[in-house]
Structures are given as C-alpha cells and as structure tokens.
Amino acid sequence: xxxxxxxxxxxxxxxxxxxxxxxxxxxxxxxxxxxxxxxxxxxxxxxxxxxxxxxxxxxxxxxxxxxxxxxxxxxxxxxxxxxxxxxxxxxxxxxxxxxxxxxxxxxxxxxxxxxxxxxxxxxxxxxxxxxxxxxxxxxxxxxxxxxxxxxxxxxxxxxxxxxxxxxxxxxxxxxxxxxxxxxxxxxxxxxxxxxxxxxxxxxxxxxxxxxxxxxxxxxxxxxxxxxxxxxxxxxxxxxxxxxxxxxxxxxxxxxxxxxxxxxxxxxxxxxxxxxxxxxxxxxxxxxxxxxxxxxxxxxxxxxxxxxxxxxxxxxxxxxxxxxxxxxxxxxxxxxxxxxxxxxxxxxxxxxxxxxxxxxxxxxxxxxxxxxxxxxxxxxxxxxxxxxxxxxxxxxxxxxxxxxxxxxxxxxxxxxxxxxxxxxxxxxxxxxxxxxxxxxxxxxxxxxxxxxxxxxxxxxxxxxxxxxxxxxxxxxxxxxxxxxxxxxxxxxxxxxxxxxxxxxxxxxxxxxxxxxxxxxxxxxxxxxxxxxxxxxxxxxxxxxxxxxxxxxxxxxxxxxxxxxxxxxxxxxxxxxxxxxxxxxx
Ligand code: ASP
Numbered sequence: 001x002x003x004x005x006x007x008x009x010x011x012x013x014x015x016x017x018x019x020x021x022x023x024x025x026x027x028x029x030x031x032x033x034x035x036x037x038x039x040x041x042x043x044x045x046x047x048x049x050x051x052x053x054x055x056x057x058x059x060x061x062x063x064x065x066x067x068x069x070x071x072x073x074x075x076x077x078x079x080x081x082x083x084x085x086x087x088x089x090x091x092x093x094x095x096x097x098x099x100x101x102x103x104x105x106x107x108x109x110x111x112x113x114x115x116x117x118x119x120x121x122x123x124x125x126x127x128x129x130x131x132x133x134x135x136x137x138x139x140x141x142x143x144x145x146x147x148x149x150x151x152x153x154x155x156x157x158x159x160x161x162x163x164x165x166x167x168x169x170x171x172x173x174x175x176x177x178x179x180x181x182x183x184x185x186x187x188x189x190x191x192x193x194x195x196x197x198x199x200x201x202x203x204x205x206x207x208x209x210x211x212x213x214x215x216x217x218x219x220x221x222x223x224x225x226x227x228x229x230x231x232x233x234x235x236x237x238x239x240x241x242x243x244x245x246x247x248x249x250x251x252x253x254x255x256x257x258x259x260x261x262x263x264x265x266x267x268x269x270x271x272x273x274x275x276x277x278x279x280x281x282x283x284x285x286x287x288x289x290x291x292x293x294x295x296x297x298x299x300x301x302x303x304x305x306x307x308x309x310x311x312x313x314x315x316x317x318x319x320x321x322x323x324x325x326x327x328x329x330x331x332x333x334x335x336x337x338x339x340x341x342x343x344x345x346x347x348x349x350x351x352x353x354x355x356x357x358x359x360x361x362x363x364x365x366x367x368x369x370x371x372x373x374x375x376x377x378x379x380x381x382x383x384x385x386x387x388x389x390x391x392x393x394x395x396x397x398x399x400x401x402x403x404x405x406x407x408x409x410x411x412x413x414x415x416x417x418x419x420x421x422x423x424x425x426x427x428x429x430x431x432x433x434x435x436x437x438x439x440x441x442x443x444x445x446x447x448x449x450x451x452x453x454x455x456x457x458x459x460x461x462x463x464x465x466x467x468x469x470x471x472x473x474x475x476x477x478x479x480x481x482x483x484x485x486x487x488x489x490x491x492x493x494x495x496x497x498x499x500x501x502x503x504x505x506x507x508x509x510x511x512x513x514x515x516x517x518x519x520x521x522x523x524x525x526x527x528x529x530x531x532x533x534x535x536x537x538x539x540x541x542x543x544x545x546x547x548x549x550x551x552x553x554x555x556x557x558x559x560x561x562x563x564x565x566x567x568x569x570x571x572x573x574x575x576x577x578x579x580x581x582x583x584x
Contacts, residue, residue, distance in 0.1 A: 002073060008044025012092040014078040019095060021046060022073040022103065024133065025066050026113065035063045037097075039072070040113075042138065047085075047094040048074055054096065062100050069106035069113065069130075075099040125560045128551055140547045144536045147262055148215055151235055151532075154257045158250065160211040160237065165200035167217070171510065172198050174446055176220035179230070182576040193219035196529060198446060199514050201238040202486055205525040206517045213237045215532060227544050229533065230557045237483075238527035244469055244485055247526050248272075248425055251481065255423060255473065262539050265421050270473075272425040282406070283317075283399030285429070288477025290422040291415035293319045293406050295399070296380030298390060307367040309348075313392035317402055320380040321409050324387025325353045332387070339391065339405055346401045352376055352388040362388075407477065416476070418541035424474045428452065431459075431468040432499070440501050445470045447500055448493070448514075449484035456492065459499050469526070478543075480535045483528025490518040 003022045010019065023041035033052040038045050050063040066072065076095040085091030110126075111119025113133050124131040131137050152162070168191040171178050178192035194200075196218045204212045214236045221230060239247060252270050259265045271289070278287050281294045298316040310316045321327075327335070332351055339346040352362035352373050360373035368376075382388050389409075391402045410416050431451050432441040441463055443449060451459070452467045459466055470484035487493045493515055497507040507515070533545040546552045553559050573580065 006043040007039050007041040007046040008089060010046055010078055010090050010093050010095070012080050014093060015080045017078045018075065019078055020073065020075050021048075021095065023071070024106075024113075025068055025070045025072060027068065028063075028066050030064060035060065036094075037063065037066060037072075039074070040133075044090055045088055046090045047081075048076065048097050049094055050097050050100075055098070059097070059100060062102075063097070066102070067106060067108065069109050069133075070102055071104040071106070073101045073103055122554070122560065125552070125554055128561050132550065137547055140536075140540060141550055143262075143540050144532075144548050147258060147536045147539060148532065150258055150261045151215065151254065154254050155211075155213045155237070158211070158253070160213040161209060162214055163204060163209060163212050164214060165194070165197040165204075165216070167193055169194050169200075172196055173443075174198065174218075174220065175442065176222045179219045179221050182578055184576050187577045195220050196234065196446075197236050198448060199511070201236060201527060202448065202514065202522075202525065203517055205238055205240040206520065206522045208240075208523075210240050212239075212527075224555055224557055226555060227546070229545065229549065229553055231553070232545075233532040235481075235530040235532050235535075236527075237529065238525060240523040240525040242485075242524070242526050244427075244471065244526065247483060247485070247528055248471060251473065251483075251528050251530075252423075252425075255475075255480075258535075258539065259421055259423075263419075263421065267421060267423060270423045270425055272427055275426055275429045275467075278426050279399060283401075283403030284477075285426055286472065286474040286477055286479045287424065287426075288407065288410065288416065288422070289424050290417065290420050290476060291410050291413075292381070293321065293410065294381065295319055295402060295406075296376070298376055298379055301372060301375040301379060302368070302390070305367045305372070307364055309350075310392050313394075313398070315395040315398050316390060316392040317398060318376060318380045318388050318390035319402060319406055319409075320354075320377070320382035321387045321389060322383075322413070323385055324389075324409075325355065325385050327387055335389070335405075335409075338408065339401060344401050344404050345397070346391050346405075347393065349405075350390040350392075352382075352390070354382045354384050354386045354388065356384050358384060420476075422476055426472045426474055427470075428467045429470040429472070430464065431455070431466040431470075432463050434464060441499065443496075443500055444468065445482065445484050447496055447511075448486045450487045450492070456495065459495065463499060471528075473528070473530070475535070475538050478534055478538055479531075480538065481528050481530040483526065485524075485526035488518060488522040488524050490515045493518060 004020045007021060007023045021039055023039045026038035026040040026045055029036040035050040037048040039048050050060055052060055074097045076097040078093050079096050081092060081094050109130050110123055111117045113130060115135050117134060168181060171192045172195050174195035176195055180190040180192050183189045183191060197216055201212055216234055216236050217231055218234050219231050256267055259267055275285055278285050283295055295317050298318055302310045302316045336349045339349050350364050352360055354360060354377055360370055362368060362373055376388055380388050389405060391398050430444050433444040435442045445468060450469045452469055455466045468484060472479050473481035487496060533548055536548045537543060537545045
C-alpha cells in the first residue's frame with residue numbers, strides 16, 4: 001500500500017492516527033533540529049516534520065537530503081498543530097514522520113512548481129508534465145473533466161447516444177485544409193483526418209440513431225491564429241425529425257444546465273438575433289452583449305455637408321463610449337493610433353465630445369454644427385459625458401474595425417466581466433460567402449446546410465442573399481457552438497454542390513456516399529457542434545484555451561515537448577511510397 005490517505009485529506013479529527021502518505025516534495029525548510037517538508041499530490045499539501053528529539057539521526061540525515069520534486073513515501077503520526085495555517089485545508093495538522101522512503105529522485109525543475117511560476121510559456125510547454133503539477137493547470141484539467149461529465153449526463157438524460165465515428169476518413173469540408181495520412185497498403189492514396197464528423201453524424205441519422213452526440217477530436221490545418229489549435233475537441237450533436245426550433249431549445253437546455261451546474265448561474269430564455277442585425281448593431285456575428293455600445297449608422301446625418309471623407313464612404317458608423325468625455329486629448333490620440341494599427345486598419349477616427357452642459361465638441365467642427373452633432377448623439381445613443389467615436393469606409397471593413405474598437409474600449413472600461421454570462425443565438429446566416437481569393441462562393445457553414453425554406457430558387461439569381469437554416473450560439477462574444485438544419489435529399493444537395501463549384505464527377509467522388517444514402521429514406525435532420533475547449537475556458541472565466549488542454553500545441557502548431565511534427569526516415573517514406581520533393 002503506497003498510501004492510506006492523500007495529501008489533501010487529513011484534518012484535526014485524524015489527530016494521533018498512523019498514516020502513510022506519498023507524493024512530491026514541494027519544499028524543505030531545514031531548521032537544524034527540526035525539518036519541515038511540504039508534501040504535495042493532486043489533492044493538496046500536507047506538512048510533514050522530522051524532529052531531532054524524536055527521530056533517529058539516520059532519518060534526520062535522509063530528510064536533509066530531500067530535494068524539490070523528489071517522490072517520497074512516509075509513515076507517521078498525525079499531530080494537531082499548535083499554530084494552525086488557515087490558508088490550506090490540512091492546516092490544522094502536521095505529520096510527525098517515523099519512516100521515509102525515497103521512491104524516486106528529481107532533477108531541480110526548470111521552473112518553480114507554484115501557482116505563480118517563474119517559467120515562461122515555452123519552458124512550461126516543453127516540461128508540460130511539470131506544469132500540470134501546478135494548481136492553475138491541474139485545476140483547469142479537473143474543471144474540463146467536470147464540464148465534459150456534466151455534458152454527458154445532460155445529453156444522456158435527454159436520450160442522446162454517444163457514438164464514435166472514424167478518424168481515418170475522407171475530406172469533410174469545414175472550410176479548412178485537411179491533415180492527410182498516407183496509406184501504406186494503398187499506394188498513392190491518403191486518408192484525411194476529420195475536420196468534423198459532419199457526414200458521419202448525418203449517416204447516423206439515416207441509420208435511425210435519432211439523437212447522437214460525441215465528445216470528439218477534430219483536425220483542421222488552418223493558418224495559425226493566436227489561441228487556435230490544429231486539433232481541438234467538439235461536443236458534436238445531431239438529431240432527426242427536428243426543426244431549427246427543436247435544436248435551439250435542446251441545446252439552450254444543455255447550455256443552461258452547464259451554466260447552472262458549473263457556474264451556479266441561472267439564465268432564463270436566451271435572446272436571439274438575426275445575423276443581419278448582429279452585423280448592423282455590433283459589426284460582428286458573435287457580439288458580446290454583456291454591454292451596450294451598439295453601432296449607430298450615421299450616413300443620413302453625416303453625409304449632407306462638405307466633409308468628403310464621410311461623403312465618399314459606403315458607411316459612416318459610430319459608437320458612444322460611456323463616460324468617454326473624460327478622456328484627455330492625448331488619450332483620444334492614442335485611441336486614434338490604436339484604430340490605425342495594421343491589425344485594425346482604419347484610416348482615421350472622427351470623434352465628438354458630449355459635454356455635461358449639453359453642447360458638443362467634435363474633431364470636425366469645421367463641417368458640422370451643434371444640430372448635426374446632436375443627431376449623431378441621438379443615433380448612437382450618446383448621453384452627456386460620453387464620447388462618440390466615428391469610423392467610415394467600406395461597409396464590411398468599417399464594421400470590423402469599429403467592432404474591434406468596441407471590444408477594446410469595453411475591455412479598458414472593465415465591461416467584459418468574466419463571471420457574467422450573456423448567451424445569444426445568432427440566426428439566419430447567409431448560405432454562401434464570397435471569397436476574394438478564389439473569386440467564388442463558399443458555403444459559410446458547410447455544404448450540407450439547407451437554405452431557408454423557399455430560398456433555393458434565389459441561388460441562381462442572388463446567391464449572396466440566400467439565407468441558411470443555420471445558427472450559432474454565442475457566449476460573451478465568442479462563438480461556442482454552430483450548426484444547421486441539413487439538406488436531406490439528393491437533388492437539393494446536388495444543386496448546392498453545383499453552386500459551390502463542384503462538377504458532377506467531383507461531387508460524386510467526394511460526396512457520392514452521402515447522396516446515395518439520401519436515396520434510402522433519409523429523415524429530416526439537423527444538429528450543432530460546440531467547441532469544448534473554448535466553452536470550458538469561458539465557463540472557467542478565461543479567454544485562452546491552452547491551459548484547459550493537457551498537451552496543447554504552440555502558436556506554430558508544434559508540440560515542443562515531444563518535438564512534433566518531425567521528419568520521418570527514408571525507410572518509412574519508402575514504405576509509404578512517398579518521395580520528398582524538397583527544394584535544395
Ligand atoms: N460540423 C459543424 C462544425 O464543425 C457543426 C454542425 O453543423 O453541426 O462546425
């Protein structure tokens with residue numbers, strides 16, 4: 001028996017009990033005649049002590065040689081402490097050690113195993129197993145387990161069945177590139193890792209499974225962005241015989257349950273917003289509605305004077321910054337510099353102070369009088385004491401820029417409170433999205449999403465205006481889930497693929513299996529997938545997902561601990577019939 005108790009368990013009620021503990025040495029304090037050791041495991045820290053007047057010389061010497069992160073086993077007697085430590089749950093007791101066994105030594109760790117460590121990101125990633133010993137990472141992993149477990153409980157109780165789908169498959173387009181795996185047995189042929197189990201979950205519906213879910217890894221070879229992982233986890237779900245309303249209610253139920261179970265927060269009905277309104281009011285399809293600062297479109301009240309910057313713009317749009325009139329000139333100049341950074345890309349910013357006495361002072365007073373500015377205030381909802389920030393330009397660009405500014409200002413004003421939760425359904429996304437690079441339409445969600453009823457006809461004439469039966473669940477300005485009602489008949493799927501630029505042969509080669517299945521009694525169906533990593537991070541009050549993943553990749557998609565990806569040797573290449581075509 002390695003241990004009778006764990007290191008977080010002993011209390012004053014255990015006084016005078018003989019115990020065996022095992023764990024890691026967090027620290028040693030050698031006072032000469034007394035040696036204190038903090039022993040740590042997953043459950044906590046227990047103070048051990050060695051007392052010269054009660055222990056053998058041998059034992060004292062052994063204790064003196066202990067180093068940080070040694071793995072030890074001790075036998076000893078629980079003693080109620082004279083001076084208690086109220087900061088830790090085991091602070092009422094300590095253990096007088098009678099036997100000490102070193103189970104394994106340890107090199108000095110490259111960073112301190114403390115809540116606030118001295119280790120930088122790279123070092124912590126390289127020695128992730130040491131990082132996992134630290135409370136913040138350990139607790140994040142335990143937290144993730146709780147969320148996953150609560151999800152399984154809820155969905156199982158609603159009649160969902162967890163079914164595993166394969167990882168070695170064929171391309172499932174979700175808008176990224178595939179990771180491919182060469183097949184040794186089939187020369188020149190490749191599997192693709194799933195970008196999602198999309199087609200398989202639809203086939204499960206054809207198979208009559210009715211309510212499916214899976215907590216599942218997905219793989220997307222995307223250009224790397226901060227806080228993206230090439231492999232990530234989804235709570236993937238699908239239901240048959242459902243309309244959009246059924247899906248929204250079911251997964252609102254799941255999210256409400258998680259918020260209650262995990263965060264103790266009760267939220268009634270989730271608000272809903274059309275995609276077009278989200279773009280108009282927040283410049284963003286995943287608005288953070290924990291705070292206001294809605295956009296006010298100013299074209300009508302700003303394009304009637306001689307200010308050419310506004311007159312030549314497709315959209316003039318502003319937001320009211322609450323209390324922003326206290327900003328100094330210098331602070332406003334800094335804001336202007338901020339929107340001009342290449343990451344945001346605005347050419348400049350017009351502003352208007354709303355003075356306490358009801359007058360206005362703008363950066364464009366030469367062109368606009370008090371009446372004009374009063375209208376700006378009305379449209380943006382600005383009150384006395386606020387600052388109106390106005391951007392102008394091409395609609396899509398300027399909305400994205402003002403949205404970035406809105407989020408930045410909210411952050412600075414402390415309006416993005418991590419323990420406040422504001423879920424929102426965004427609905428009726430466009431079916432197709434124009435891609436500047438390839439100069440053609442792409443499915444905004446994926447090619448299996450059905451258009452809204454009656455909109456299929458528009459595909460030929462106004463493809464950009466067709467709305468999809470698709471929805472996203474947004475939480476605190478993050479997309480945590482997205483899904484759609486699917487196409488379930490072959491003819492519609494064929495039309496859709498044609499519009500996405502697939503020839504008949506290509507459609508057959510890639511999705512023939514799905515279209516064939518649709519000919520054998522495919523039920524109407526739809527679903528959704530949640531990004532588990534992000535959901536867990538947000539419920540945990542954080543915005544970065546890395547600490548909630550045991551072994552994450554870094555921002556260049558590398559696992560620096562195992563050093564992957566890595567070259568493979570010639571023999572393996574040959575076996576796979578692969579020749580490297582390296583440019584020398
Ligand atoms: N497969 C979709 C995704 O990964 C989710 C869905 O449509 O259910 O985004």
